[in-house]
Amino acid sequence: MTDIKGIEPTVPPTGTGCTDCDAVGGWWFHLRRCAQCGHVGCCDSSPAQHATAHWKATGHPLVQSFEPGEGWFWDYDANEMYESGPRLAPPGEHPADQPVPGPADRVPEDWTRRLHR
Template identity: 50%
Template sequence: MSECPHLAELPRPEPEPLTESCPECLAVGSHPVQLRLCLTCGHVGCCDSSPHRHATRHFTETGHPVMRSFEPGESWRWCYSDQRLI
């Protein structure tokens, strides 16, 4: 995994999660699959395997480029802007 220019723009330390699950899924009665944490603001959203793809929707609406897995034991990060693991 290579460095991404968006990493330097992220807050340090990383933001605290705003919720423990995807609030958009909970609001519509859907079950989130594989949670993702926005490393700009702490939004927690469901992955693209979920019916509503709230993590990607968050990126589309906010432009926040980098997220990481919010699943136990996982620490990989994804840059939506560069479309790559970082």
Template identity: 65%
Template sequence: MTATTPEGIVPEVAPSGPGCVECDAAEGWWVHLRRCAQCGHVGCCDSSPGQHATAHFEATGHPVMQSYEPGEDWFWDFGRQVGLTGPRLADPQSHPDTQPVPGPAGRVPSDWQDQVH
């Protein structure tokens, strides 16, 4: 970590995969994805049924996540409840462009809008 890299961000760590780790394990689905800027864990957003990005922060104390959506590069600090600017993280920068939102394809229920938080 350099002097200009905010605490809780490790730029060289790659993301854990193209989707939410916990949702994939349970054959679940998500609305949007978030990536832990410290360890690369990919979890789902707080609008998703599982809210796994927040659960990851609560379980690990890793404070900063970044959007894992195509075209988005914003960071959020859970501990301080503020947005921040950070460095470019290791590729890939988002889930595949071909993955739908919500996703993944084939697992999103037809009544998904009734299930969001």
């Protein structure tokens, strides 16, 4: 346990991709990991915006980037970014060989036009 509300560092991520996109055969641009329950969801640029939907459904306010080489956190409640925070249970990022956007076999050819800006 940690003294930061909304962070549970012992909980592992739910997978290597967006849990909700995987369930329906969707695709994502970048991934975010809930710092409280480990739910991996897609970012707000992704078509389905599952990380934000998870926050709205659960009230879990903090996510961490699940992209290789990134360690920043986003606080939905405060609408604020933090460059770093507590180390969460591994893995801290999706596999380096997993393409962005991904997964490769589900990304449409016109994917750049489908991103939210």
